[in-house]
Amino acid sequence: MSSPLKDTLVFEPIKVGEVTLSNRIVMCPTTRFKAAKFSNEISHHLPSDLIAEHYSQRAEYPGTLLVTEATYVSPQAGGFDRAPGIYTDEQTRAWKKVVDGVHAKKSFISLQAWFLGRVADPRVLKKEGQRYVSVSPIYPDSRQEKLSEKAGLPLIELSIEDLQRIIHHDYTIAATNAMEAGFDFFELHGAHGYLLDTFLHENTNHRTDKYGGSIENRARFILELVDHLSTVIPPSKLAIRLSPWAELKGVVEEVSPIPQFSYLIAELQKRANKGKSLGYLSIVEPRVQGVFTAAPESIKGTNEFVESVWKGVTLRAGNYTYDAPEFNQIKKDVSNGRTLVGFSRYFTSNPDLVYKLKNDPSKLVKYDRKLFYQPFNWGYNTYDGQSYDEDVERNRYAQSIQ
Numbered sequence: 001m002s003s004p005l006k007d008t009l010v011f012e013p014i015k016v017g018e019v020t021l022s023n024r025i026v027m028c029p030t031t032r033f034k035a036a037k038f039s040n041e042i043s044h045h046l047p048s049d050l051i052a053e054h055y056s057q058r059a060e061y062p063g064t065l066l067v068t069e070a071t072y073v074s075p076q077a078g079g080f081d082r083a084p085g086i087y088t089d090e091q092t093r094a095w096k097k098v099v100d101g102v103h104a105k106k107s108f109i110s111l112q113a114w115f116l117g118r119v120a121d122p123r124v125l126k127k128e129g130q131r132y133v134s135v136s137p138i139y140p141d142s143r144q145e146k147l148s149e150k151a152g153l154p155l156i157e158l159s160i161e162d163l164q165r166i167i168h169h170d171y172t173i174a175a176t177n178a179m180e181a182g183f184d185f186f187e188l189h190g191a192h193g194y195l196l197d198t199f200l201h202e203n204t205n206h207r208t209d210k211y212g213g214s215i216e217n218r219a220r221f222i223l224e225l226v227d228h229l230s231t232v233i234p235p236s237k238l239a240i241r242l243s244p245w246a247e248l249k250g251v252v253e254e255v256s257p258i259p260q261f262s263y264l265i266a267e268l269q270k271r272a273n274k275g276k277s278l279g280y281l282s283i284v285e286p287r288v289q290g291v292f293t294a295a296p297e298s299i300k301g302t303n304e305f306v307e308s309v310w311k312g313v314t315l316r317a318g319n320y321t322y323d324a325p326e327f328n329q330i331k332k333d334v335s336n337g338r339t340l341v342g343f344s345r346y347f348t349s350n351p352d353l354v355y356k357l358k359n360d361p362s363k364l365v366k367y368d369r370k371l372f373y374q375p376f377n378w379g380y381n382t383y384d385g386q387s388y389d390e391d392v393e394r395n396r397y398a399q400s401i402q
Helices: 049-057 089-104 122-127 142-151 160-181 215-232 258-273 304-309 327-334 345-349 353-359 390-401
Strands: 014-016 019-021 025-027 036-039 042-046 065-072 108-114 132-134 155-157 185-190 238-242 280-284 314-317 339-343
Touching: 025 353, 042 089, 049 065, 049 089, 065 089, 065 185, 089 108, 089 160, 108 160, 122 142, 142 155, 160 185, 160 215, 185 215, 215 238, 215 258, 238 258, 258 304, 327 339, 339 345
Parallel strands: 025 065, 025 339, 065 108, 108 185, 132 155, 185 238, 238 280, 280 314, 314 339
Antiparallel strands: 014 019, 036 042
């Protein structure tokens, strides 16, 4: 079976920031909870050798862009076990090993920078000596509120001083470390109900200071963050991921998100017009609601407005069915010459996804969702179809991360 994508724009080079990709297929961020190193039951959030192997496997097609799993920018930004960070020298050295493996395959890699905010597990935060913080002290759901009560760690609103420290300390250190590790891009996670995203929605942002209220104020923190980081690293190495239509983790679209996100993206375009363009803008399609797929009748709108505002490179993800990739949709999306198409689940079960999409999509291996977040390597770097012994795999994993 020959691929209908082989001789299309999908496999034509495209310049993104200061690098040139060989194709428009991108591995999007996929959290797998494989980070490592514990002492006294406190996680060091250190990328493991398994993580290095994972990304190296998926960099086999030269010139492909990979985006890492979401990565904490500081201890305060965390709140889940087994997720990586990039705020210590040890973490930075571990990520350099990952980056070097990808670059050895002549591919490229972007680090996705994460601040959980109100969806963090208060029990983990308490164990690690951190506060439980958000834009406003509004719990995403009753479960989080109960966890907060049990942990004795109430959700508190970040002060203006806190927000400035997050910009000038947390993200600054993370971006500097990412460049030290050799990453090609630093992608801000501004989607899916995490801290940056909660600034943008009326039902999650009840602030009465300069960071809340109007559309302009709700976009202020992200724009201040982008402006500051543009003085720390080249803006062409910056990126941001947004999910205008995602309703999860307590985010509810009470009004159309288009005015809010149009304003934010237009401001980013104004900066691009002055020579400070982001490397790319990553947009999650409304079909994807975090780890869930939205029912067609529940989808409230489209992201077509983005193309009319943003004139740089756009990474679109979540608009391509995984059982049988919609090649016509892919070809349509890349036809403007500045769109990348993102995959996650099939990149999980097909390290050679780009080769298969180019040469023979019939050979795609179906992913096994129940293995996505397991604390062992099976289904992470192994896809030979053999059965596995869960106890054996858990033991191997435990040994690999110590």
